[in-house]
Amino acid sequence: MSVKLSRQDNEFLDGGRGKAGRMAMRIVVRMAEVVDAPELMDISQAHIDGCGLLSDAGLEFAETLAAGGGNVSVPTTLNMGPLDLQNWEHFGVNKEFAAKAIRQGKAYTDMGCIPTWSCAPYQGYLTPRFGQQIAWGESNAICYANSVLGARTNRYGDFMDICAAITGRVPKCGLHLKENRRGQILLRLADIEPAIMRSTAFYAVLGHYLGSAAEDKIPVIEGLDAAVSSDQLKALCAAAASAGAVAMFHAVGVTPEANSLEGAFGGNEPERIIDVSLSDLQEAWDDLSTAKEKDKLDLVVLGCPHFSFDEFRDLAGLIRQKTEQGQRLAPEVKFVIISCQSSYALAQRSEYLDVARGFGAEITLDTCVFHTPMVGGDTKVIMTNSGKCAYYAPGELGVNVAFGTMADCVESAVAGCVRRKEGLWKGS
Amino acid sequence: MERVLKARVLVAGRAEGTATVSKEPLSLWGGLCPRTGEIIDRRHELAGRIVTGRILVLPWGRGSSTSSATLMESIKAGVAPAAIITMRVDPILALGSIVSDELYGRSIPILVVEPGDFQSIRQDDRITIESDGTLSIAADSDGSLQSGQLFTRRKINRKRR
Numbered sequence: 191m192s193v194k195l196s197r198q199d200n201e202f203l204d205g206g207r208g209k210a211g212r213m214a215m216r217i218v219v220r221m222a223e224v225v226d227a228p229e230l231m232d233i234s235q236a237h238i239d240g241c242g243l244l245s246d247a248g249l250e251f252a253e254t255l256a257a258g259g260g261n262v263s264v265p266t267t268l269n270m271g272p273l274d275l276q277n278w279e280h281f282g283v284n285k286e287f288a289a290k291a292i293r294q295g296k297a298y299t300d301m302g303c304i305p306t307w308s309c310a311p312y313q314g315y316l317t318p319r320f321g322q323q324i325a326w327g328e329s330n331a332i333c334y335a336n337s338v339l340g341a342r343t344n345r346y347g348d349f350m351d352i353c354a355a356i357t358g359r360v361p362k363c364g365l366h367l368k369e370n371r372r373g374q375i376l377l378r379l380a381d382i383e384p385a386i387m388r389s390t391a392f393y394a395v396l397g398h399y400l401g402s403a404a405e406d407k408i409p410v411i412e413g414l415d416a417a418v419s420s421d422q423l424k425a426l427c428a429a430a431a432s433a434g435a436v437a438m439f440h441a442v443g444v445t446p447e448a449n450s451l452e453g454a455f456g457g458n459e460p461e462r463i464i465d466v467s468l469s470d471l472q473e474a475w476d477d478l479s480t481a482k483e484k485d486k487l488d489l490v491v492l493g494c495p496h497f498s499f500d501e502f503r504d505l506a507g508l509i510r511q512k513t514e515q516g517q518r519l520a521p522e523v524k525f526v527i528i529s530c531q532s533s534y535a536l537a538q539r540s541e542y543l544d545v546a547r548g549f550g551a552e553i554t555l556d557t558c559v560f561h562t563p564m565v566g567g568d569t570k571v572i573m574t575n576s577g578k579c580a581y582y583a584p585g586e587l588g589v590n591v592a593f594g595t596m597a598d599c600v601e602s603a604v605a606g607c608v609r610r611k612e613g614l615w616k617g618s
Numbered sequence: 619m620e621r622v623l624k625a626r627v628l629v630a631g632r633a634e635g636t637a638t639v640s641k642e643p644l645s646l647w648g649g650l651c652p653r654t655g656e657i658i659d660r661r662h663e664l665a666g667r668i669v670t671g672r673i674l675v676l677p678w679g680r681g682s683s684t685s686s687a688t689l690m691e692s693i694k695a696g697v698a699p700a701a702i703i704t705m706r707v708d709p710i711l712a713l714g715s716i717v718s719d720e721l722y723g724r725s726i727p728i729l730v731v732e733p734g735d736f737q738s739i740r741q742d743d744r745i746t747i748e749s750d751g752t753l754s755i756a757a758d759s760d761g762s763l764q765s766g767q768l769f770t771r772r773k774i775n776r777k778r779r
Binding site for chain 1: 628629643645647648649652658659660661678679680681682683684685686687688690691693694706707709710712713714716717718720721722
């Protein structure tokens, strides 16, 4: 092994920190060789994505580490898991699946992970600070942590995350190092009207466009509204990290490493300059849907990534507009909101949950529609305001998907079929 | 005549198979069904193909950090590609194979080739991979799409768990 190791690293490798420590360090060191890192470095926080997908291999891996005395050495949060721990029976999850999911969750919490079960960890507990070296899994969270918080993480895949958490070490390379965080390509939004940028759907669409335009480069966005909200940036990150391998972007005047255009590029010249046009965005908007207007709707999914307090509030406002006109959820449409305990706890101190439930919405926590088997085989068409959910649903769930604004989702849920305002650009 | 390329080895191993080539990056989670070996990303040009036992040739991965879990599960289920060749180092793909190796002692080779060499690999090339990263491409490979390609046209398998 050509990676320079510390005495402590070798202690892990030699089994002095237990069997799990040995396996975790072996994986970290082999990954350092893959990425040509000269040595390892410390991290001070981790976020585990590997707890999400329930697979026989993933369960075996987690239980092997836990049984081998695995313990996280840094504060470690958990991404969403494969089960709504309190309400799984309500969502028709079978007992066998639930039992395995509970075992997998227990393996991670036994290793000392904090049961946050959230895919928007930057909106919850233990938000990393600027410049902090962390090891995060979950593509949207990686993008948000690097871009919006200015914390430093590479794209850690499932199982590397827990190995980093156990050893407290990662390969010293990539986005952990300042010189690799400079912008590479420039996206200009000069042609996009401010009114369009106020819609959250714009951020999902821009993210979807960004993902394919940037590939694995670091894009610098010029012209993003400085008043952009955390939920809008969340939508941007989730879509960009699904359609591409975007682990970081800069937005001039918005994100902390981009006080100026020059600062964002850190002396680099842009490799490419792209002037984003309305028709680029219209194309990205269209590309997010596989279902058509007026298709019969089976399921609405909101909360990918997990719904925040603000989103509960926005949704309540949209629902009230309908119920005040005597309109209600079409009986054949299921309306599911995915969230995490921390946002839900805040929303419990408001009337928004009652408004949503009164409309017929169901709320599931700790998990997501992709990782828990709650979408029945009779579901053909789903609708969502998430670029990420729209991207993955056809492949992962075998459904057609319609992407729209949150208002479009509510409108369609009432109508019982896909009904969107004429594109994003004529106002939403 | 047989062509020989030299690849950088991320995960070592021997493999032999027919190439399934795409110029589009692919996220294995949401892209590969780990129970059937089918490409399920409907937006991807390989949608509907079975990659089990094939040499999967992609520019790089993208998207989900769950892709490493998908790859490991497909190796365990015996439906994984025989090897994956990319033109840029993709740590998440390498990781799935490495963790499978550490846990089960079973892995698939993951290799990186120069962009020029990447462009030269054609659909259905017969490729032999040695542990040191030597790739031999058989001379009779004609790059045609017909030879034994398992191709189910954009049919999406519904997941059952």
